Amino acid sequence: MLKLLSGEILKKKTECLVVPVCEDAEIHDDPAIIGLTENARKIKEFKGKNGDSVVLYDPADSKSDRILFIGLGKLEKIDEETMRIFAGKSVKLLIKKELSEIILCAPCTEKLDLKDDVALGAIFEGAFLGNHIFDKYKKDKKEKPLKTVSVFTDSKIAKRQRLLPSRIETICKGTNLAREWVSMPPNDKRPDRFVRSMVKAAEKEDLSFSILDEKALKQNGMGAILAVGAGSRSKPRLLILDYNPFKNKKSPKKKKTVVLVGKGVTFDSGGINLKPSGSLDEMKMDMSGAASVAGTLITLARLKHKFRVVGVIPVVENMPSGDATRPGDIIKSYSGKTIEIGNTDAEGRLILIDAMAYANKMFKPDVMIDMATLTGACVVALGEKIAGVFSTDMELAKDIVASGEATAERCWAMPMPEDYRKLLKSEFADINNMSSNRWGGAITAALFLSEFVENTRWAHIDIAGPAYSKKAGDYCGAGGTGFGVRLLIDLLNRM
Ligand code: BES
Ligand code: MG
Ligand code: ZN
Numbered sequence: 001m002l003k004l005l006s007g008e009i010l011k012k013k014t015e016c017l018v019v020p021v022c023e024d025a026e027i028h029d030d031p032a033i034i035g036l037t038e039n040a041r042k043i044k045e046f047k048g049k050n051g052d053s054v055v056l057y058d059p060a061d062s063k064s065d066r067i068l069f070i071g072l073g074k075l076e077k078i079d080e081e082t083m084r085i086f087a088g089k090s091v092k093l094l095i096k097k098e099l100s101e102i103i104l105c106a107p108c109t110e111k112l113d114l115k116d117d118v119a120l121g122a123i124f125e126g127a128f129l130g131n132h133i134f135d136k137y138k139k140d141k142k143e144k145p146l147k148t149v150s151v152f153t154d155s156k157i158a159k160r161q162r163l164l165p166s167r168i169e170t171i172c173k174g175t176n177l178a179r180e181w182v183s184m185p186p187n188d189k190r191p192d193r194f195v196r197s198m199v200k201a202a203e204k205e206d207l208s209f210s211i212l213d214e215k216a217l218k219q220n221g222m223g224a225i226l227a228v229g230a231g232s233r234s235k236p237r238l239l240i241l242d243y244n245p246f247k248n249k250k251s252p253k254k255k256k257t258v259v260l261v262g263k264g265v266t267f268d269s270g271g272i273n274l275k276p277s278g279s280l281d282e283m284k285m286d287m288s289g290a291a292s293v294a295g296t297l298i299t300l301a302r303l304k305h306k307f308r309v310v311g312v313i314p315v316v317e318n319m320p321s322g323d324a325t326r327p328g329d330i331i332k333s334y335s336g337k338t339i340e341i342g343n344t345d346a347e348g349r350l351i352l353i354d355a356m357a358y359a360n361k362m363f364k365p366d367v368m369i370d371m372a373t374l375t376g377a378c379v380v381a382l383g384e385k386i387a388g389v390f391s392t393d394m395e396l397a398k399d400i401v402a403s404g405e406a407t408a409e410r411c412w413a414m415p416m417p418e419d420y421r422k423l424l425k426s427e428f429a430d431i432n433n434m435s436s437n438r439w440g441g442a443i444t445a446a447l448f449l450s451e452f453v454e455n456t457r458w459a460h461i462d463i464a465g466p467a468y469s470k471k472a473g474d475y476c477g478a479g480g481t482g483f484g485v486r487l488l489i490d491l492l493n494r495m
Contacts, residue, residue: 001131001148002124002165005103006155009033010062014150015099016091017064020107021048025075025109037059040069045119049073053093059253064103078112080122081408087126087149088475089462094129095143102146106153116157117164123151124168124225125486130475134183141335167303171489175482177201179290182468182480186267186284190234191315192427194266194287198294198313202241205301206399212238222358224333224350225314227341231271231324238355239264239290241297241311245304254307258492259365260297261355263372264290264315271318271344271399272326285480286332286348288467289371290315292484299489309492312359314351318344330429334358335452340426342434348432349400349445353452355368360456367396367495370449371484377441378414378462385466386410390446391459399494400487409487411461421447461487 005012020027026408029033039056040046046054046358052071059067070086072078087104094102104127109119115282127149135141151165181189189197195211202209214235217226229236261273266287275283290313297311325331329341331350335357339350346391352370359368378388387404389411391397398411404411423444426432431451435444446460466483469476474483 002128002169003150004008004158004165005149005150005152006158009105009152012063012103012131012152014101014103016066016068016094016102017062018070018102018104019069020070020072020086020105022046022072022075022078022268026107027072027075027078027111028246028297029108029111031057033105035482037069038068042307042415045054045073048309060346065360074410080114080118083119083122084126084408085473085474087123088130091127091130091146091149095146098144100144101148101151103150106151116161120153120161120164121168122150124165125172126168126475127151128172129175132179132477134180134477134479136180137185139413142186156208169484170302171299174295174485174489176481177298178288178291178295178485179476179480181294182285182288182482184284187265189287190232190317191206191229191237191264192234194264194290194314195237195239196322198239198241201294201298205298206243206475207297207301208242208244208247210240216410220334220358222334222354224339224354225316227325227329227331228347228350229322231318232319236314236316236351238358239292239311239313239315241313243300243305243310244308245306246308249372256307256495257363257365258307258309258362258495259312259313259359259368260309260488261289261291261359261370262289262293263352263370263374264289264313265348266315266317267352268318268345268347269320271347272320272324273343273345274320275345282468282470285468286373287315288373288480290464290465291480292371292482292488295482295485296488299485300492302487305492307495310359310363310365312355314355316347316351318347333452337431337451339430340429340432342432346373346433346445349448352449357452360454365456367462367490368453368456370486371461371463371469375442377445380463381414381442382412383465385471386412387466388412388414388442388462389459390414390416390462391441392416393457393459396457398457400491402488403487403494407486407490409466409483410488414446416443416446416450420444424448426471
């Protein structure tokens with residue numbers, strides 16, 4: 001689907017040539033493309049401003065059927081995210097025109113002060129992600145994704161970056177996989193089915209897996225996962241996806257194990273502390289952490305990543321019923337600590353701590369990262385586009401924030417103040433799953449998790465905001481965003 005192209009641009013036969021144009025500077029170095037941009041600037045309604053676009057049909061000087069000019073705005077504001085948006089917008093616009101094959105002209109990376117792989121990678125990402133359409137549940141599939149997007153660049157760069165398109169495609173497929181799981185309706189992804197769907201995808205790759213069913217969860221004493229799943233007729237599972245490039249070799253090159261834990265609540269009604277009906281339908285997205293972790297593991301296997309990464313994914317449905325866990329109940333977690341249920345809607349932290357304690361014991365990881373749509377409070381703090389990062393390890397938090405910048409899956413480091421711990425005190429059990437005060441809910445949730453990680457290097461990423469979007473973005477449709485896959489892949493590559 002993604003291709004690199006070079007040579008003589010005016011001789012390329014294509015349904016559409018797309019040329020980005022900057023408002024206050026020339027960003028191309030190919031004389032033929034510069035000629036085209038000069039033509040575009042003569043059009044009165046096109047100034048190259050951010051948001052400007054114009055189409056020329058049957059242009060005399062080119063073999064393409066049409067040329068689409070896209071304004072990028074001022075040069076100093078252009079960065080790699082501008083490239084993703086440019087590519088994503090172009091693809092979405094041309095899908096509407098029912099095309100199937102297009103060429104995007106990459107700007108001269110030197111003029112943008114970006115590295116070749118960064119700028120081209122971003123164009124490919126925007127194009128591939130923008131081309132994803134989730135229409136499984138529609139009879140009338142109106143829009144068809146493009147078949148081929150080529151990116152035109154200088155021949156030397158094209159040669160050096162020849163492996164880039166397939167790598168980006170692999171990573172973005174992981175994002176799209178996560179998006180589809182998140183957007184899937186909750187009646188089609190109750191725990192057993194969702195787990196089987198993840199296993200089905202994993203089986204095709206070099207991944208081993210195991211599933212703990214209800215009986216195994218009981219045998220292992222995973223009281224927290226079981227308590228959250230108690231109200232649903234679809235019983236909880238714990239899925240382990242293990243990517244181990246050294247399972248058949250004696251001496252690994254990189255002796256390191258990273259565990260990724262993903263919250264998999266296939267529907268969060270709140271349980272007996274039932275949520276108000278406002279946007280209850282969106283709570284099908286409460287398994288986004290699980291989707292991103294599974295998408296990441298599948299991607300790592302496809303990329304033949306250099307060290308072992310294990311995905312530990314607790315999957316439950318949080319429902320009210322006669323069997324549901326009550327506020328006031330005291331349960332015993334896998335770690336042995338008892339927990340008073342202050343609120344059945346604070347269920348994510350319960351399934352995570354059983355998974356994390358189990359992962360610590362079984363895999364003794366060097367680093368553990370959990371990803372979860374954990375709190376509405378995190379969305380209040382950082383808005384819908386930015387994830388909260390919580391860690392007592394500043395290095396790890398810094399790396400995650402840096403990966404967030406590189407992938408535009410933005411993350412912001414949040415504090416974990418020791419004196420807030422007392423808010424989780426329980427009169428009757430070792431800890432309460434609910435803070436005794438209503439403020440700083442994202443922080444107290446993270447502090448709750450931290451009680452169960454012992455000395456492992458650990459970070460928690462709260463993706464309650466960015467995991468889902470009611471509205472389509474520039475290179476994402478409405479629904480699951482797949483947030484976290486590109487972030488984690490980038491992070492694991494830094495390790
Ligand atoms: N799944 C929710 C968090 C959430 C909220 C995700 C909005 C996405 C969008 C989580 O299980 C939850 O209900 N959290 C409660 C915690 C509270 C009861 C301590 C919350 O945020 O209100
Ligand atoms: Mg909840
Ligand atoms: Zn939840």
